[in-house]
Amino acid sequence: MKLLDCPMNGPRNIDEFQSFGPLRQAPDADAAADAEWARHLFRADNRKGVVVEWWRHVPSNFFFLAQRDVVTNEIIRTYAPGSRP
Amino acid sequence: MPLRLLKYGLSRDYPVTGDIPATPELKPSYDVVIVGGGGHGLACAHYLSKYHGIASIAVLEKGYLAGGNTARNTTTIRSNYITQEGVAFYKEGVSLFETLSQELDFNVMFSQRGQLTLAHTEATLRAFHLRAEMGKHMGTRTEVIDAKEVEKLVPELNMDRGGALEILGGLWHADGGTARHDAVAWGFAAQASRRGAEIHQRTEVQGFEVGNGQVRAVVTNRGRVACGSVLIAAGGMNYDVAMMAGVELPIRCYPLQAMVTQPLKPWLHTLVSSVSLHTYLVQSSRGEIVIGGGSDPYQLYSTRSTLDMKEHLAEGAVHLFPFLQGVRLLRQWAGITDMTPDYSPIMGASPLANLWLDCGWGTWGFKATAVAGKRLAETIAKGRVPDLLKPFALERFEKFRLLNEMGATAASH
Amino acid sequence: MTRLGTPYGSRLDRTRPVRFTFEGKAYHGFAGDCIASALAASDQWILSRSFKYHRPRGIMTMAGSEANTLVQLPSEPNVPADLTPLQDGMMVTAQNVNGSLENDRDAVIDRFGRFLPVGFYYRTFMGPRQDSWLRFWEPMIRRKAGLGIVDVKAQHLSFDKAHLHCDLLVVGAGPAGLSAAISAAQAGAGVLLCDDNPEIGGSLTYRRCDPGILLSLAAEAAKLPNLRIMTGTVCNGWYEDNWLPLIRGNQLYRTRAREVILATGAIEQPAVFRNNDLPGIMTGGAVQRLIRHYAVQPGRRAVVLAANDDGYDAVLDLVEAGVELAAIVDPRPNASARGGEFRARGIEVLAGARIEEASGTRANKHVARVRAGSRWIDCDLVVASVGSVPAWQLSCHAGAKVGYDEARARMTLGMPEGAAVRLAGVVAGKSPLQSAMADGRRAAREALERLGHGDLPDVPNECKPEPAAWEQPLVGDAKGRDFVDFDEDLQVKDLRNAVKEGYRELELVKRFSTVGMGPSQGRHSALATARIVAEATGRGVGEVGVTTARPPAGPEKLGVLAGHHEPLERRTGLHARHLALGARMKPIGAWWRPYFYGPEDRSDRLVREEIAAVRNGVGMLDVSTLGKLEIRGPDAGSFLDRMYTMAHANQPVGRVRYCLMLNEMGTVIDDGVAYRLADDLFYVTATTGAVARVQADMLFWNAQWRLKVDVLNVTAAFSGINVTGPKAREVLQALDCDIDFSRDAFPYLHGREGMLAGVPVRVMRIGFTGEVSYELHCPSSYALALWDALFKAGKPHGLRPYGLEASRMLRLEKGHILIGQDTDALTTPDELGFGWAVSKRKPFFVGKRSIEMRTRLGETRRLVGLSFEGANNIPGESCLVLRGGNPVGQITSIGFSPTLGHPIALAYVHIDDAAPGSKVTVKCRSGELVQAPVVGHAFFDPQNVRQEM
Numbered sequence A: 001m002k003l004l005d006c007p008m009n010g011p012r013n014i015d016e017f018q019s020f021g022p023l024r025q026a027p028d029a030d031a032a033a034d035a036e037w038a039r040h041l042f043r044a045d046n047r048k049g050v051v052v053e054w055w056r057h058v059p060s061n062f063f064f065l066a067q068r069d070v071v072t073n074e075i076i077r078t079y080a081p082g083s084r085p
Numbered sequence B: 001m002p003l004r005l006l007k008y009g010l011s012r013d014y015p016v017t018g019d020i021p022a023t024p025e026l027k028p029s030y031d032v033v034i035v036g037g038g039g040h041g042l043a044c045a046h047y048l049s050k051y052h053g054i055a056s057i058a059v060l061e062k063g064y065l066a067g068g069n070t071a072r073n074t075t076t077i078r079s080n081y082i083t084q085e086g087v088a089f090y091k092e093g094v095s096l097f098e099t100l101s102q103e104l105d106f107n108v109m110f111s112q113r114g115q116l117t118l119a120h121t122e123a124t125l126r127a128f129h130l131r132a133e134m135g136k137h138m139g140t141r142t143e144v145i146d147a148k149e150v151e152k153l154v155p156e157l158n159m160d161r162g163g164a165l166e167i168l169g170g171l172w173h174a175d176g177g178t179a180r181h182d183a184v185a186w187g188f189a190a191q192a193s194r195r196g197a198e199i200h201q202r203t204e205v206q207g208f209e210v211g212n213g214q215v216r217a218v219v220t221n222r223g224r225v226a227c228g229s230v231l232i233a234a235g236g237m238n239y240d241v242a243m244m245a246g247v248e249l250p251i252r253c254y255p256l257q258a259m260v261t262q263p264l265k266p267w268l269h270t271l272v273s274s275v276s277l278h279t280y281l282v283q284s285s286r287g288e289i290v291i292g293g294g295s296d297p298y299q300l301y302s303t304r305s306t307l308d309m310k311e312h313l314a315e316g317a318v319h320l321f322p323f324l325q326g327v328r329l330l331r332q333w334a335g336i337t338d339m340t341p342d343y344s345p346i347m348g349a350s351p352l353a354n355l356w357l358d359c360g361w362g363t364w365g366f367k368a369t370a371v372a373g374k375r376l377a378e379t380i381a382k383g384r385v386p387d388l389l390k391p392f393a394l395e396r397f398e399k400f401r402l403l404n405e406m407g408a409t410a411a412s413h
Numbered sequence C: 001m002t003r004l005g006t007p008y009g010s011r012l013d014r015t016r017p018v019r020f021t022f023e024g025k026a027y028h029g030f031a032g033d034c035i036a037s038a039l040a041a042s043d044q045w046i047l048s049r050s051f052k053y054h055r056p057r058g059i060m061t062m063a064g065s066e067a068n069t070l071v072q073l074p075s076e077p078n079v080p081a082d083l084t085p086l087q088d089g090m091m092v093t094a095q096n097v098n099g100s101l102e103n104d105r106d107a108v109i110d111r112f113g114r115f116l117p118v119g120f121y122y123r124t125f126m127g128p129r130q131d132s133w134l135r136f137w138e139p140m141i142r143r144k145a146g147l148g149i150v151d152v153k154a155q156h157l158s159f160d161k162a163h164l165h166c167d168l169l170v171v172g173a174g175p176a177g178l179s180a181a182i183s184a185a186q187a188g189a190g191v192l193l194c195d196d197n198p199e200i201g202g203s204l205t206y207r208r209c210d211p212g213i214l215l216s217l218a219a220e221a222a223k224l225p226n227l228r229i230m231t232g233t234v235c236n237g238w239y240e241d242n243w244l245p246l247i248r249g250n251q252l253y254r255t256r257a258r259e260v261i262l263a264t265g266a267i268e269q270p271a272v273f274r275n276n277d278l279p280g281i282m283t284g285g286a287v288q289r290l291i292r293h294y295a296v297q298p299g300r301r302a303v304v305l306a307a308n309d310d311g312y313d314a315v316l317d318l319v320e321a322g323v324e325l326a327a328i329v330d331p332r333p334n335a336s337a338r339g340g341e342f343r344a345r346g347i348e349v350l351a352g353a354r355i356e357e358a359s360g361t362r363a364n365k366h367v368a369r370v371r372a373g374s375r376w377i378d379c380d381l382v383v384a385s386v387g388s389v390p391a392w393q394l395s396c397h398a399g400a401k402v403g404y405d406e407a408r409a410r411m412t413l414g415m416p417e418g419a420a421v422r423l424a425g426v427v428a429g430k431s432p433l434q435s436a437m438a439d440g441r442r443a444a445r446e447a448l449e450r451l452g453h454g455d456l457p458d459v460p461n462e463c464k465p466e467p468a469a470w471e472q473p474l475v476g477d478a479k480g481r482d483f484v485d486f487d488e489d490l491q492v493k494d495l496r497n498a499v500k501e502g503y504r505e506l507e508l509v510k511r512f513s514t515v516g517m518g519p520s521q522g523r524h525s526a527l528a529t530a531r532i533v534a535e536a537t538g539r540g541v542g543e544v545g546v547t548t549a550r551p552p553a554g555p556e557k558l559g560v561l562a563g564h565h566e567p568l569e570r571r572t573g574l575h576a577r578h579l580a581l582g583a584r585m586k587p588i589g590a591w592w593r594p595y596f597y598g599p600e601d602r603s604d605r606l607v608r609e610e611i612a613a614v615r616n617g618v619g620m621l622d623v624s625t626l627g628k629l630e631i632r633g634p635d636a637g638s639f640l641d642r643m644y645t646m647a648h649a650n651q652p653v654g655r656v657r658y659c660l661m662l663n664e665m666g667t668v669i670d671d672g673v674a675y676r677l678a679d680d681l682f683y684v685t686a687t688t689g690a691v692a693r694v695q696a697d698m699l700f701w702n703a704q705w706r707l708k709v710d711v712l713n714v715t716a717a718f719s720g721i722n723v724t725g726p727k728a729r730e731v732l733q734a735l736d737c738d739i740d741f742s743r744d745a746f747p748y749l750h751g752r753e754g755m756l757a758g759v760p761v762r763v764m765r766i767g768f769t770g771e772v773s774y775e776l777h778c779p780s781s782y783a784l785a786l787w788d789a790l791f792k793a794g795k796p797h798g799l800r801p802y803g804l805e806a807s808r809m810l811r812l813e814k815g816h817i818l819i820g821q822d823t824d825a826l827t828t829p830d831e832l833g834f835g836w837a838v839s840k841r842k843p844f845f846v847g848k849r850s851i852e853m854r855t856r857l858g859e860t861r862r863l864v865g866l867s868f869e870g871a872n873n874i875p876g877e878s879c880l881v882l883r884g885g886n887p888v889g890q891i892t893s894i895g896f897s898p899t900l901g902h903p904i905a906l907a908y909v910h911i912d913d914a915a916p917g918s919k920v921t922v923k924c925r926s927g928e929l930v931q932a933p934v935v936g937h938a939f940f941d942p943q944n945v946r947q948e949m
Helices: A034-042 B004-010 B039-051 B084-098 B100-104 B122-137 B147-153 B181-194 B235-244 B307-320 B322-326 B366-382 C035-041 C105-115 C132-144 C175-186 C211-222 C284-294 C309-320 C338-344 C393-397 C433-450 C492-500 C506-513 C526-537 C558-562 C575-580 C600-616 C636-643 C688-705 C728-733 C780-797 C804-813 C848-857
Strands: A003-006 A010-013 A017-022 A050-057 A062-069 A075-079 B029-035 B057-060 B115-119 B142-146 B169-173 B198-200 B205-211 B214-220 B223-232 B252-261 B271-274 B279-283 B289-295 B328-339 B346-349 B355-359 C013-022 C025-031 C046-049 C056-058 C070-073 C076-080 C090-094 C160-171 C191-194 C227-230 C243-248 C251-262 C266-268 C281-283 C301-306 C324-330 C349-351 C355-360 C367-372 C375-378 C381-385 C388-390 C401-405 C410-414 C421-423 C483-485 C583-588 C591-597 C619-622 C627-632 C656-662 C668-678 C681-686 C710-713 C718-724 C751-756 C759-764 C773-779 C861-867 C880-883 C886-897 C902-910 C919-923 C929-935
Touching: A003 A050, A003 A062, A003 A075, A034 C848, A050 C688, A062 C688, B004 C105, B029 B039, B029 B214, B039 B057, B039 B181, B039 B355, B039 B366, B057 B181, B084 B100, B084 B122, B084 B366, B100 B181, B115 B122, B115 B147, B122 B142, B122 B169, B122 C880, B122 C886, B142 B147, B147 B169, B181 B198, B181 B366, B181 C506, B205 B235, B223 B235, B223 B366, B235 B252, B235 B328, B235 B355, B252 B307, B271 B307, B279 B307, B289 B307, B307 B322, B307 B328, B307 C558, B322 C558, B328 C558, B346 B366, B355 B366, C013 C035, C025 C035, C035 C284, C046 C070, C046 C090, C160 C175, C160 C243, C160 C433, C175 C191, C175 C211, C175 C227, C175 C251, C175 C433, C251 C433, C251 C558, C266 C284, C281 C284, C284 C309, C284 C381, C301 C309, C309 C324, C309 C338, C309 C381, C324 C338, C324 C375, C338 C349, C355 C381, C367 C381, C388 C410, C393 C421, C410 C526, C421 C433, C483 C492, C483 C526, C492 C506, C492 C526, C506 C526, C575 C583, C575 C591, C575 C780, C591 C600, C591 C804, C600 C619, C600 C804, C619 C780, C627 C636, C627 C688, C636 C656, C636 C681, C636 C688, C656 C848, C668 C688, C668 C751, C668 C759, C681 C688, C688 C710, C718 C728, C718 C780, C728 C773, C728 C780, C759 C780, C773 C780, C804 C886, C804 C902, C861 C886, C880 C902, C902 C919, C902 C929
Parallel strands: B029 B057, B029 B223, B057 B198, B115 B271, B223 B355, C013 C090, C160 C191, C160 C251, C191 C227, C251 C421, C281 C381, C301 C324, C301 C381, C324 C349
Antiparallel strands: A003 A010, A017 A050, A050 A062, A062 A075, B115 B169, B142 B169, B205 B214, B214 B223, B252 B289, B252 B328, B271 B279, B279 B289, B346 B355, C013 C025, C046 C056, C070 C076, C070 C090, C243 C251, C266 C388, C355 C367, C367 C375, C401 C410, C583 C591, C619 C718, C627 C681, C627 C710, C656 C668, C668 C681, C718 C773, C751 C759, C759 C773, C861 C902, C861 C929, C880 C886, C880 C919, C886 C902, C919 C929
16 A cells, blocks of 8 residues: 655645646636636646646545656645645 | 367477567657557557558567556446447447457457446446446447346345445446456557568667757667657556646546456356456456455555555455455556546546657557557548547546546446 | 385375375375375376376376376365365365266377367367357367366365565575575574475485485574474565565465565476376476375386486485386487486496386376387386476566577576565576575675665575586477476477468467467466477577466465455444444445335335325435545635635535535536634535545645645534424424524524533535535444434424435435436536536636636536426436437436335436427336426425425
8 A cells, every 4th residue: 555645734645635637727717718628637747757637535534735746656746725835 | 179279289399479679779850759668659650651651660669568557457348338429439449440450460368248337326327327328329338237137147246235335327338348457458569560661679768858849859779760750658658648748637647556366267247347346356267356446545656565565456346246355465556647636537638749648548449459559550540530539538627628538438448 | 005104294284194086986095195196006007197198197296397297176176186285074076077087088189189280279160150159169169178077066175364574585495595594594694484394304205315405494484483484385476665465275465575685496307208298207396206205106117308417416315215116218419427327236227318108007097108219118117307498477577577498408598786675596497406505695694784684694696507408309299299388288399380371479379389388378388388489489488488478376275365254344433323223224335225115015104204294294304424524724725725616715604505616627526515613714515435535635625725724524423413303493492402493593504612412513405405404423333323313203293214216216306416316427516406506606626617618518417307207218327328329418317206106316417408398208228208397406405495494
């Protein structure tokens, strides 16, 4: 079982967590063209390398961000939203 | 004893058929470059060379032949989908498998012993009815059966009467089956290469030269090749490869794990899967029970396996067949699936005129090996997408014409 | 055969005889025996028949390295006889036998081997007809496939799971592992040492060595309270972050170790020559185990193939155990200096020779002689000591790469920099004994450093380089039967021919030939395979390597992995009342809910009566399973405005509003109601099955929005009872209460808090039934009191509890949708005709941008009501709606409305057919077509007058 270091609860088994996928910057809904909006909806960051993604610690409902290498599965760092990465 | 075996018995030296030629030198250009030497790419090479008179083909494979998801999937072949478009496509896929051994002169062991998907909830049963109605309408053998019929079909099942996971009924798909996955790829490879297609193993695509809305050349670790058309059929690497051509696909990659037990005398003769338990089982002709389930819960490009998934799959398998407790597990493995938002593939045109897509096969690609290869060969040869593939176009996402297959894929593949 | 005397038989308790049967014949052994040793002690050497050719097979390694020793127990197939302790009364049978083990009818296949070359099945069995494979050939092959038989009526066994944590896990309690564990524990680390054998010591327990070494290590270990030793425990995999499954019996220990040392030793390899599989041919380690562990004399007259010092050690052991030595065959050109020592003892040493062939007794039941060069030597035991490979499995799980030291002809393991585990001893290529022990201490020091132990003494490097191994020729016998993979009956030529067919990569050789795919997963075949493929393809052995090693390291029972598993089940606080009223309970998701009250055989009538009670009098429904959330904080209103499609910021306190939730794609994913209890507090309901996800989604969005709001899931904290029907108000007014239930004081879509019959309640005037409805929510500890009070007060009014079946029809009569049943992954509010529920004024809510876009792109379908009044054929749920013969939608809900007296349905139809009065065609399950008119959403009381009375 992989460990994930929750900024709130410390290192816990990863089955206590739920992935919410890569961090996405939503375009301005009013300004975005349809194609741009569709891209926002359906295209997630899937590059090989380090992604920044949302995680939820299920028992505590705490959401945070993690930098993870999706090739090696190494978790580089985790941090609370709003704090400086 | 079949006559063909006499050839072996009566020859002094082993008579070599030569299924897979050694990787030749790369030529400076090909009419068609296929990125990915898995089942799909090899099938496309076969149909291009046999039915469209195109022999100048290079199939580029980063690793060894068919070593990606073709080698790692659990070999389910079925057409019991939800949408009209999906059923029509996969139905053709099943029918091609019915004659594939003859087509390839290579026994792919298509074993059409039927697939039983179990419903433990009324909601699942309702979804099964929709698949059955669509299946019947489209002329496939798909029907909902009740608990008694389920028990008659697979008497070893734990029906869990009165329990939280009582089996209420099932979706019986008599057209469903399995095939020897490797043999499918090897058969296509042998046929295609006999007609002049070249298979380049250990040849990694590192980029594309793009200009004027076209791919001009493919850059590999063994040199550059100019190309007439390019097909991307790279399985778990589809997103990555397409990005090299500047094409961003709506794909996220997740590992899919499966496992297999030691060989047992065959007792399970159909595919059995459970939607609620996210588990499916099939017993191969070697006697091994192959057990699989849903994808991993987060994005990853690694084929590592996890104990948690193994425990989860074992729970499901032992719940359905409690006597499997004493059966020993032999291997666990994983593949990388390229999942789309609507659990349906992306086939056909890309934003580049001569770049064609055979992507987004997620956990359900093996069954489409022949039909995708055949229809994409037609697409490449004629330069236009046949009606059967049109619903699977990349542009469906922008137009919100998603395929409503979310319910037909989980845990059945 | 009699046993050797003590001290032989270290595992045996000779005071405890054990009786068992094999193939129906009675045998006895001793406690401590394994199945194979007890049979060997009784001169029963054949244990099984091989997978393909049905050749007799027996003990080869005594280490579980091959499938030859797999036997059948009544409720357990594929039991390794050389590892499984004998138990009293065991009924053991042989596997893969047609007829009897001694006279297997399928042994004839062996003679036709040349007609069945590698991969033959890909080239035939395709005719004469297209379906011949399915109808004829495959059933024939399936009859021959597999090894053991699974007992589908096997008793349910008890399996369990536990967790272990340690500073350092050492896997393997041989000389290196013991040294490492002792050394680390002496420095103060919490050490867990596991070994799959019943005792510690590993090779020290059966190899020829000074017994004092093990005694002193054991004494050291016993002194250390922080060293926990688990014998009989298999470490079967390495997973990320040092997560390892340890299996002892029926127990799985999921173990987290801060540091790991793998001291898994080596796997002895078989010699490859013609008929190398005959019973009586075994490795040096096998005979030493038989002699030392089990006091079994492995034969009477032996030929030893000694390609290394271990082989000569085995000779000494055999001589001491009373075995006559026919000859030592030492293939090395200048046979070991030790050769002279043995010649002096009168033992013939054939230097520079090798065993090229063996031949057997009648039907190959035992080895009878071997040929070295042109010499045939009679014997009943052949011992091959030709080297070993590191036990690579766990190391490879942890990232080690297999290599090959060409100069010394040894397979090597290289652990990458920064790896999470350390290797020690023979697995790391450190032998002999003293080197292995020193290497264990070195690995312990490295682990301790990583654990933060300072001031560690230097460990002198006492490891000597390993001597070069003898590289046995793999020429391939012209007549074959020189087995490389015993599990799969593969010979040298089979692998060569696979390469010739173009399967040049090791993985392809494996897949085409099945080498390494059997129960032993390449343990005894990997090196020979790599060498054959390397030679045939002109590559180095290291470059060819081994196929990817994945967990499990060895076979493991599914029961161990599954453990004791119970599905999640939930009951409402009113469960006991439902049972007392005779309710038929069924599971919906995790919850058990009443379907109707009364016996199953009267269900139709009961449901009709329950519906009639609600329409004409009053009913009550346990709605405790509803998801319940409290949204609390100064931004609660604006938060709901963003989450739901309607306006909530401006919702007055004391009012209830419908809520519709979309995902970002604009698909309807949930609905419920929001009751504003205070400026900063909403009580929100969500679909039973969705509430956990709804709460998570809300918190996810707010992690991005950072509004001042908390989202609490209070589903279990509150229970709910819906009192509904024309007489609902009378029932409530009959109870002692501080809420004014009169129509004017408490109108539709209002909410009130108060005390009802001594129960604190939140009451909402909403309802799924279309009748006057009060939904009463109370703290769950009051649920029974509230139910009982309502039940009592309702009695004079004919109040009747109703179940889910009635509830579903009541809502269908009103055309109310069920999320997940009447909606799918793409349903928009437009498609539901829910324009009224979507605020046009709000600048933002989740899904807004997408539904605007989807509206612009054009609707294709709509959910409408269909009436089947007077229809001859009644479709079922999910029947297709056709237009021009093509499916355009389907029935999502259907049922016979007792109130209206005919069947009604909700269905998706083509947008052009959505207007009331249009007729659509539905295809029944029978295939017959039926026409049905589209009606408005509400079938009953379309003006919605009754619910507001």
